[in-house]
Amino acid sequence: MNVPLTHLLTLAGGLFFIGIWCAVTRRNLIMVMLGIEIMLNAAALAFVGASLRWQQMEGQAVALFVLAIAAAEVSVGLALIICIYRRYRTLDPAKVQ
Amino acid sequence: MTLYSLLFYLLAIIILASTVMAVTRRNLVHAIIYLVVSFFGSAMLFYLLGAPFLAAIEVIIYAGAIMILFLFIVMMIDVDRHKERLFPIRQCLPAIIFGLVYAAVGLMVTFGHSGSKASMPIAVATPNAFGRFVFEHHWLAVEIVSLLLLVALIGALYLGRLKIEKSAAAGKETP
């Protein structure tokens, strides 16, 4: 594989940036959660790349835990979103007080 | 340009493009579908980077379970999707600040370390070796994560219950 780690890190960084942009600027709770998912995925990508570069499986193990934590976070987050929607009839974080 | 690096750059373009499309969509279902494509691309990238187990898990958990949950929620609560203003100016300032700080740190880390410039070798972690490694070196972390999942399960159940009581109470008030 002739790809330097820098390129992979740049890709992961780009993804993370898109995720942060989405989470901060979109005014819809579901899109905010999607932004967080993108960021977690970017982190996992960087970990797997580092794991390959230094031939250590630690990175892959951390990526596995990132996936598990993302699943846990989504289940609670979506339940909360449903609660918020039932209560306020909106998903705009600015209108939820 | 070997086949591997060609695949890498192709996948990188697909992932970036579909993620950008996802965050700029007004229709939430379209956003979710673009993100599924992006996660599927990352899964293939994982396979390319020698982590077949993680690639399969990524498709099963991210593309298969998490995104289906999102799709489910979006289909169930029909959000007023045309009212949202995309990227309001007020929100752009914090986004730019966050972005610049992050980009500066990221660039420093990425290009500051000499080890990251070398090209990556080809290696594959078989699921057997990976499972053995995880349970030998990180068994405590596995236990903690499983506990976390249990807590999340109970939390989601509790929130679901709360919702039923709320709507039942609301149902009594309205008529």
Next chain:
Amino acid sequence: MWIFGFIALLVKIGLVLGGLLFVAAYLVWVERKLLARLQVRLGPNRAGKFGLLQPIADSIKLLTKEDIVPEAADRVLFLIAPAIVAVTALLMFAVVPFGTELLIAGQVIPLVVSDLNVGLLYVFALSSLGVYGVALGGWASNSKFALLGGIRGAAQMISYELALGLSLVPVVMLARSFSLVEIVNAQADYPFVLVQPVSFIIFFIAAMAESKRIPFDLPEAENELGAGYHMEYSGMRFGLFFLGEYVHMQILGALLAVFFLGGWRGPLLPPVVWLTIKMILAALVMVWIRGTLPRLRYDQLMVIGWKVLIPAALINIVITGAFIVY
């Protein structure tokens, strides 16, 4: 000699796809005939002898029908959804082994399209992507019944996927591998159904729910929802949903054979024939069940999935683990 391997791969893919589509077409005929016999009818008997040309007539009809896209539908997603269902079902066969190795002109050709070391997870990944076809087909039609069918389908499939996955953990523990080839090899002495009958039953029920056939056909319940998620589809796009269902029946039979019945193993007959026999037998049992059982209610469906199958599968895993360790 990579050219030779490449050609062999193409030939294998072509044979598998052709075989799948052919068997899928005739499975429809078998199902209609058998169902008719169970209900004391005759079944298709006009096209050809015993109605044997019926599948060909049906496919010509589906291909030449007008392809209607509803005005209010989300056009792109509406067009993609049936393809997702059919493609994910067809791709699953890539990891199913249908024999050992073949020697042609000094070249060893393994009789499996691709022996992935995460083959079992690959099957699960594809089946979890197949949910999108159902959910999107329901959503993109922009019709109430279709949406209800799509939501029901997605809920049912993700619930039963859990039971499906957990029921296979003991098999992986016994075979010590995710690769389907290795799992078949591990059953050289005895098929796993003898040591894992509980897993076998859970897998069969959960897989039937995955393929949305009769006791579990709530997403397309004719008398409540019209036709559920594929209500607005016509012509070949409906045909693709239909094809997906019958290919799914075959993959279910093949996986049942690989995980529990020893795969292609069997006396006298060649391996491919044994795998086909096991596949067809599983499909026939499913037709029989379709002719016998009524449809479940929605709450019953969820109770069976979450309160019966998943706990049973978990207990089964613990017991198997204890047996392996001690």
